[in-house]
Amino acid sequence: MQPINRNCRDSGFSYVREIMSGKHVNGEVRIHGWLHNKRSSGGIHFLLIRDGTGIIQCTMKRDKVEPEIFDLTDRLTLESTVELSGTVKKDPRAPGGFEIQVKELKVIHMAHGDFPIAKKYHGPDFLLDNRHLWIRSQKMQNILRIRAKILEVAREWFRMNEYTEFHAPILITAACEGGSTLFNVKYFDRDAYLTQSWQLYAEAAIASLGKIYTIAPSFRAEKSRTRRHLTEYWHLEVEIPWCDLNGIMKVQEELLTYMLHRLSEEMAGELRTLGRDPEDLRRIEPPFEKITYDEAVDILNRDGINFEWGDDLGWIEEKHLTLKFDSPFFITHYPKEAKAFYHKPDPERPEVTLSADLLAPEGYGEITGGGQRIDDFNVLLKRLEEENLNPEDYKWYLDLRKYGSVPHSGFGLGVERTIAWICKLDHIRDAIAFPRLINRVYP
Ligand code: NSS
Numbered sequence: 001m002q003p004i005n006r007n008c009r010d011s012g013f014s015y016v017r018e019i020m021s022g023k024h025v026n027g028e029v030r031i032h033g034w035l036h037n038k039r040s041s042g043g044i045h046f047l048l049i050r051d052g053t054g055i056i057q058c059t060m061k062r063d064k065v066e067p068e069i070f071d072l073t074d075r076l077t078l079e080s081t082v083e084l085s086g087t088v089k090k091d092p093r094a095p096g097g098f099e100i101q102v103k104e105l106k107v108i109h110m111a112h113g114d115f116p117i118a119k120k121y122h123g124p125d126f127l128l129d130n131r132h133l134w135i136r137s138q139k140m141q142n143i144l145r146i147r148a149k150i151l152e153v154a155r156e157w158f159r160m161n162e163y164t165e166f167h168a169p170i171l172i173t174a175a176c177e178g179g180s181t182l183f184n185v186k187y188f189d190r191d192a193y194l195t196q197s198w199q200l201y202a203e204a205a206i207a208s209l210g211k212i213y214t215i216a217p218s219f220r221a222e223k224s225r226t227r228r229h230l231t232e233y234w235h236l237e238v239e240i241p242w243c244d245l246n247g248i249m250k251v252q253e254e255l256l257t258y259m260l261h262r263l264s265e266e267m268a269g270e271l272r273t274l275g276r277d278p279e280d281l282r283r284i285e286p287p288f289e290k291i292t293y294d295e296a297v298d299i300l301n302r303d304g305i306n307f308e309w310g311d312d313l314g315w316i317e318e319k320h321l322t323l324k325f326d327s328p329f330f331i332t333h334y335p336k337e338a339k340a341f342y343h344k345p346d347p348e349r350p351e352v353t354l355s356a357d358l359l360a361p362e363g364y365g366e367i368t369g370g371g372q373r374i375d376d377f378n379v380l381l382k383r384l385e386e387e388n389l390n391p392e393d394y395k396w397y398l399d400l401r402k403y404g405s406v407p408h409s410g411f412g413l414g415v416e417r418t419i420a421w422i423c424k425l426d427h428i429r430d431a432i433a434f435p436r437l438i439n440r441v442y443p
């Protein structure tokens with residue numbers, strides 16, 4: 001094996017991405033990577049080499065290399081790792097328009113000949129069992145690169161707008177989003193839980209840091225098998241003091257629009273490969289449409305979907321509503337009973353809350369949930385009791401309404417749900433490398 005510093009930029013190896021941008025045409029390059037695919041015909045081996053920055057076709061002609069190299073390449077198994085050198089040529093027949101005409105090739109590791117993922121149809125369970133290998137596929141590469149870019153540009157927006165990143169504990173003792181989806185953890189001789197949201201700690205931190213955000217895992221013991229629920233997902237959350245419901249919707253509009261526009265600029269190729277026209281993202285502009293929960297219920301009932309006022313909107317209802325839209329839109333003012341205890345009742349109509357969910361269009365549904373928080377001690381205490389939560393467990397959280405309470409709002413965006421919509425995925429599991437689902441914690 002080679003020393004690890006060979007991956008560094010000054011190692012003498014070129015990156016495939018660079019070559020595919022046309023930088024080295026007619027020049028000599030050295031690359032290293034994995035054998036993504038191979039075919040041979042008429043004394044030529046066509047190798048597709050993947051190096052983590054891209055995939056390039058490398059052609060090896062029998063009469064242009066040593067016979068041993070040609071024979072070795074003949075035996076080269078899929079996913080073997082190699083170093084090779086040759087001349088870069090522009091060739092419209094090659095995928096991406098460039099290829100390397102190989103002069104030398106060295107095998108670093110000859111892979112076992114039984115790479116489980118073949119060029120044929122594999123069912124979803126097989127691909128999930130072999131996820132550690134399936135993430136090498138072109139589809140997963142594209143999704144994972146878009147995922148990384150989404151978080152990169154979100155951080156960019158937070159930096160430009162002077163937010164501070166704040167971290168809260170993962171091991172916690174009080175539910176944020178209701179007890180039914182809490183994961184229990186044995187914490188020495190007592191019980192603890194895995195966090196559902198950073199929010200309650202964020203409400204403490206705004207008194208220290210002002211406007212803050214995080215990008216961190218959240219956990220939900222979701223017992224339902226759906227296309228949009230993970231048990232472990234990444235949560236982008238924001239909390240802002242001196243901010244009301246309208247203010248927090250505005251923040252979401254601006255942040256999401258920035259993210260979508262940046263993606264359409266920087267990830268156009270990857271998006272197209274996944275079936276998403278970058279123009280779909282580029283044309284999205286604030287303000288987003290807003291309908292109230294009441295209006296949503298009216299639409300559903302008018303369209304023959306039986307839905308009772310007070311229930312939370314589920315998958316079927318959201319799918320129905322979002323198929324009517326081609327841009328994200330808010331549903332506001334959910335009933336108290338459909339939302340967690342911390343949502344501030346609307347002073348003008350206390351049976352509904354100052355809440356807003358942002359729904360992705362095209363049948364995808366909720367991608368963010370948030371709104372204005374209760375800032376009054378007594379109102380909060382009453383809501384805890386109404387929800388049968390033990391105020392003792394929330395003592396520190398109640399303190400925040402004793403010492404410098406402030407009108408404040410926040411939201412949480414489900415990273416994988418957002419990716420699923422942007423990348424037009426059928427199932428949320430493909431928005432993360434190693435999905436955790438009700439029946440899956442391996443690999
Ligand atoms: O439960 S939420 O609607 N809201 C909260 O957790 C707030 N405490 C966030 C906040 O105000 N800081 O979840 C927020 C988002 C929701 O809109 C989904 O996009 C996502 O988190 N979410 C999930 N994604 C994947 N899988 C599951 N199970 C899941 N649950 C929520």
